[in-house]
Amino acid sequence: MVAQEDCMVSFSGQVLSEEEHQPVSFASVYLPALENGVQTDENGYFSINIPCHGKYEVVVSQVEYQSSSVFINAEIKKLEKNFYLKAKDNVLSAVSVHSHKREEVLLSNVENILSIRDLRKLKGKSLSESVSTLPGVYNIKTGPGINKPMIQGLYGSRIQVVNNEVAQMGQQWGVDHAPEIDPFVASRITIVKGAASIKYGPRALGGALLLEPEPLLPDSALHGSLDLVGFTNGRGGIGSAMLSGSFILNEEESINWRVQSSAKKSGDHQTANYNLTNTGSEELNFSVATNYLKDDLQADLFYSRFSTEIGILRGAHIGNVDNFFEALDKRPPFFTENFSYEINNPKQQVVHQLLKAKVHLDRSDYGDFDFIYAYQQNARKEFDIRRGGRSEQASVDLQLDSHVAKLLFHHEPIWTHLSGEIGLDYEYQNNKNVPGTGTTPLIPNYSSFQAGAFLNEAWAEDNWSLEAGLRFDAIAIDVMKFNADDELINPKHQYNMFAGILGGNYNFSDNLNYKSNISWSQRPPSINELYSQGLHHSVAAIEEGDDQLLPETSLKWLHSVQFNPNEKLRLKVDAYASRIQNYIYLQPGEPRLTIRGAFPVYRYQQTLADIMGTDIIGSYEFFHHFTLNSKASIIRGNDISNELPLIFMPADRWENTLNWRISDKWGFEELDFSLSGLKVFEQHRAPITETEAYERETVPVPEGYFITNFSLDTTKKLENAQLNIGFSIYNVLNTNYTDYLNRLRFYAAETGRNFELRINYIF
Amino acid sequence: MKTLTMSALKSMLLLVAVLLFSQCDTAEPEAENEEELITTLEMTFTPVNGGDEVVFSVYDEDGDGPMAPVYTNGTLAANTAYTASIEVRNDVENENITLEVIEEANEHQFFFQISNGLNIEFGYNDADTDGYPIGLSTTFTTGAASTGSLVVILRHEADKLAEGVENGDPTNAGGETDIQATFDVVIE
Numbered sequence: 001m002v003a004q005e006d007c008m009v010s011f012s013g014q015v016l017s018e019e020e021h022q023p024v025s026f027a028s029v030y031l032p033a034l035e036n037g038v039q040t041d042e043n044g045y046f047s048i049n050i051p052c053h054g055k056y057e058v059v060v061s062q063v064e065y066q067s068s069s070v071f072i073n074a075e076i077k078k079l080e081k082n083f084y085l086k087a088k089d090n091v092l093s094a095v096s097v098h099s100h101k102r103e104e105v106l107l108s109n110v111e112n113i114l115s116i117r118d119l120r121k122l123k124g125k126s127l128s129e130s131v132s133t134l135p136g137v138y139n140i141k142t143g144p145g146i147n148k149p150m151i152q153g154l155y156g157s158r159i160q161v162v163n164n165e166v167a168q169m170g171q172q173w174g175v176d177h178a179p180e181i182d183p184f185v186a187s188r189i190t191i192v193k194g195a196a197s198i199k200y201g202p203r204a205l206g207g208a209l210l211l212e213p214e215p216l217l218p219d220s221a222l223h224g225s226l227d228l229v230g231f232t233n234g235r236g237g238i239g240s241a242m243l244s245g246s247f248i249l250n251e252e253e254s255i256n257w258r259v260q261s262s263a264k265k266s267g268d269h270q271t272a273n274y275n276l277t278n279t280g281s282e283e284l285n286f287s288v289a290t291n292y293l294k295d296d297l298q299a300d301l302f303y304s305r306f307s308t309e310i311g312i313l314r315g316a317h318i319g320n321v322d323n324f325f326e327a328l329d330k331r332p333p334f335f336t337e338n339f340s341y342e343i344n345n346p347k348q349q350v351v352h353q354l355l356k357a358k359v360h361l362d363r364s365d366y367g368d369f370d371f372i373y374a375y376q377q378n379a380r381k382e383f384d385i386r387r388g389g390r391s392e393q394a395s396v397d398l399q400l401d402s403h404v405a406k407l408l409f410h411h412e413p414i415w416t417h418l419s420g421e422i423g424l425d426y427e428y429q430n431n432k433n434v435p436g437t438g439t440t441p442l443i444p445n446y447s448s449f450q451a452g453a454f455l456n457e458a459w460a461e462d463n464w465s466l467e468a469g470l471r472f473d474a475i476a477i478d479v480m481k482f483n484a485d486d487e488l489i490n491p492k493h494q495y496n497m498f499a500g501i502l503g504g505n506y507n508f509s510d511n512l513n514y515k516s517n518i519s520w521s522q523r524p525p526s527i528n529e530l531y532s533q534g535l536h537h538s539v540a541a542i543e544e545g546d547d548q549l550l551p552e553t554s555l556k557w558l559h560s561v562q563f564n565p566n567e568k569l570r571l572k573v574d575a576y577a578s579r580i581q582n583y584i585y586l587q588p589g590e591p592r593l594t595i596r597g598a599f600p601v602y603r604y605q606q607t608l609a610d611i612m613g614t615d616i617i618g619s620y621e622f623f624h625h626f627t628l629n630s631k632a633s634i635i636r637g638n639d640i641s642n643e644l645p646l647i648f649m650p651a652d653r654w655e656n657t658l659n660w661r662i663s664d665k666w667g668f669e670e671l672d673f674s675l676s677g678l679k680v681f682e683q684h685r686a687p688i689t690e691t692e693a694y695e696r697e698t699v700p701v702p703e704g705y706f707i708t709n710f711s712l713d714t715t716k717k718l719e720n721a722q723l724n725i726g727f728s729i730y731n732v733l734n735t736n737y738t739d740y741l742n743r744l745r746f747y748a749a750e751t752g753r754n755f756e757l758r759i760n761y762i763f
Numbered sequence: 764m765k766t767l768t769m770s771a772l773k774s775m776l777l778l779v780a781v782l783l784f785s786q787c788d789t790a791e792p793e794a795e796n797e798e799e800l801i802t803t804l805e806m807t808f809t810p811v812n813g814g815d816e817v818v819f820s821v822y823d824e825d826g827d828g829p830m831a832p833v834y835t836n837g838t839l840a841a842n843t844a845y846t847a848s849i850e851v852r853n854d855v856e857n858e859n860i861t862l863e864v865i866e867e868a869n870e871h872q873f874f875f876q877i878s879n880g881l882n883i884e885f886g887y888n889d890a891d892t893d894g895y896p897i898g899l900s901t902t903f904t905t906g907a908a909s910t911g912s913l914v915v916i917l918r919h920e921a922d923k924l925a926e927g928v929e930n931g932d933p934t935n936a937g938g939e940t941d942i943q944a945t946f947d948v949v950i951e
């Protein structure tokens with residue numbers, strides 16, 4: 001087809017998801033008659049010149065969506081059309097472009113996703129702060145610098161973080177240990193609610209958090225991006241740069257690469273009324289990815305290094321129970337000084353390295369194979385306030401080396417409807433206390449082996465699907481430690497863990513979809529639950545493990561209804577109920593008298609627990625691109641054996657956001673305003689406060705609070721480049737509040753108003 | 764092509780197998796001495812005008828561990844002035860921690876809390892380089908016969924400028940408690 005230079009029509013538009021009207025990036029817009037096409041950019045926009053006076057078929061497709069085909073008439077000079085794609089919910093494995101393959105989640109699983117577009121607005125936030133914008137996901141804080149995600153009431157050893165297809169192996173048992181991941185690497189983050197154990201192993205009993213980088217695809221041009229973020233609360237900044245390119249060897253083969261680095265520095269944060277001394281942080285991250293692509297083969301090599309230093313609020317470091325009560329009444333906290341970038345003790349230093357190799361083979365006749373191997377090294381040092389010039393000496397110095405290997409076979413559909421995968425998992429961890437701390441180790445030296453196998457099959461019809469999965473893991477833990485009499489002992493543990501899932505979905509109509517699954521999963525006690533021993537300075541409590549603990553067994557029933565009665569109203573309701581047998585929790589016991597005064601002793605105990613709740617997300621479009629989004633989460637946890645509410649369950653919350661999107665105005669491709677208000681209610685069901693254990697007055701739980709945030713995000717098209725500038729004000733009203741899920745709530749309030757500017761340049 | 768990729772996969776598997784099983788041993792831990800352990804506080808009351816010393820002490824062999832501290836209490840004479848000196852030790856390692864306290868005198872201070880009804884008063888006898896009290900040496904003056912408790916507290920990184928701290932009140936001092944010993948005192 002020869003282009004007719006004299007008469008061309010500019011055909012442009014945006015590809016959006018049918019359900020949420022979110023832009024679909026990297027979708028192909030193809031005109032078969034012209035043998036010509038174009039890809040949408042990150043915001044779903046495309047533009048192509050086509051000959052006029054013709055009627056053409058346009059095929060719009062993207063791996064995650066069902067293709068759509070529409071006829072257009074190129075009669076006018078400028079043709080604009082938006083396309084709406086339906087999510088590919090029922091088609092499990094029709095993904096043929098292997099390099100595009102996204103992390104696949106079981107289809108009856110209930111999940112929430114942060115797309116590249118959502119993530120752009122969240123640049124500058126930690127991983128956990130970012131995902132906690134999703135319904136049913138909460139953020140556990142230890143001051144402003146340490147954030148840990150919680151999914152539907154469960155966290156730590158019950159959540160599996162999967163970074164770039166590799167199970168993250170850090171010291172995830174610690175409530176004050178944040179995931180060691182640079183969020184700038186991810187272009188998509190998925191939260192799997194409910195048991196994701198089938199695919200991700202026993203630690204995913206409470207759910208999984210999956211981070212995926214941008215796929216590495218052949219492209220003859222050099223591409224890159226630059227991010228700059230500045231924020232006033234903490235007077236900090238973040239810079240990130242990424243560069244990618246390809247060596248196209250021939251029509252079939254290519255070698256593609258990407259290098260990326262990010263750095264962050266922040267000083268002390270501030271609450272509405274005072275400085276939070278020693279809450280600065282620093283981060284320096286680096287990653288390099290490369291792959292070799294051939295039509296049926298993909299080989300990947302990835303390396304990343306994450307390093308951080310985080311200061312912990314100085315006023316939260318206390319001695320005994322009396323110090324705790326003095327600090328509780330003291331505002332601003334003890335040791336409050338003027339703003340500084342200095343990071344002193346107490347502080348954490350963490351370095352996490354990941355080396356990953358992957359081979360992907362596509363056998364269109366019977367299926368595809370993935371083989372992944374990864375080595376990770378996690379080095380964690382924690383520094384305390386110490387006497388006699390020992391502050392330079394780490395009090396906690398742990399090095400965790402781990403190897404994981406995964407073999408996955410994804411078979412082609414059998415009888416056109418049955419698709420599934422089978423996988424083998426291997427995991428080895430070796431944890432070592434680096435000598436020289438001059439303190440009794442909090443957790444002992446150990447090594448653990450885990451070998452697992454799983455199978456998952458799904459039968460998918462046009463409007464319904466049914467699936468079932470099974471998994472088995474054998475886990476052996478070998479511990480070396482000194483007992484109370486200073487004798488070296490070598491206890492061993494062995495666990496056989498099973499998991500199973502049964503689920504399905506049914507499309508009543510285009511407007512109503514129902515999903516449900518029931519899962520059964522088991523988790524062995526983690527190392528700290530078995531052997532933890534020591535004093536936590538931030539809560540003035542002694543924590544003791546119990547090596548006789550039994551595995552936890554969880555039964556969880558999830559429902560998810562998606563209802564879009566008309567173009568304007570969209571509603572998604574997730575509801576869940578779970579029962580966990582041998583639920584492991586910390587129970588405060590009799591206070592212990594020492595030469596330093598009294599300390600409460602917390603011991604790991606087991607009980608029968610119920611956790612149930614609902615997450616609701618809805619939106620109503622008042623007029624074109626002017627939308628009200630509403631999110632609400634409610635969760636209830638009960639300790640059945642002791643007839644008490646469960647401790648540390650998030651309070652009810654409700655967030656409303658007014659969003660106004662304007663296209664093609666004032667030279668901008670897009671302007672996106674949003675104003676949100678988050679209401680968090682008081683947790684009336686907080687049973688055992690930290691202090692009843694001290695046999696003292698009860699510490700009140702934080703009152704409910706309401707905070708407002710504003711943001712404006714813009715997109716500007718430049719020649720061969722795109723510029724996104726965002727501006728936000730968090731806590732607009734500078735509200736002074738405390739949150740139940742902040743472990744330092746006894747010592748200081750949450751951070752106050754924060755202005756943030758984000759600049760993102762992509763070429 | 765097929766055999767090539769398969770053999771590549773196989774050799775990779777082999778490599779991984781070597782890596783996986785090469786270092787399977789749990790590292791033998793090195794015994795760590797609890798370097799900051801304080802086991803003993805000894806407070807010696809010497810009558811200013813001569814007489815027998817009275818020693819109060821507390822001994823806690825395992826620090827934060829489950830063993831309870833052992834107290835030795837004494838009897839003071841009524842209407843008598845005493846010079847009290849404090850020694851802090853780690854008896855497990857035969858270490859005199861008093862020296863560390865003197866070395867870091869600006870970061871340390873002893874506080875004394877006297878229960879209602881116990882007729883005794885105290886005053887600091889020593890000072891750090893900034894002129895603020897430490898409390899290793901104090902003067903205690905007893906009144907009429909009575910009984911009650913004397914709480915001796917050693918704070919690390921206390922704010923010595925805070926209100927009342929100079930007079931021995933720890934309420935606004937902050938910092939962390941290294942020692943908190945409660946002695947039963949009899950004055951007769």
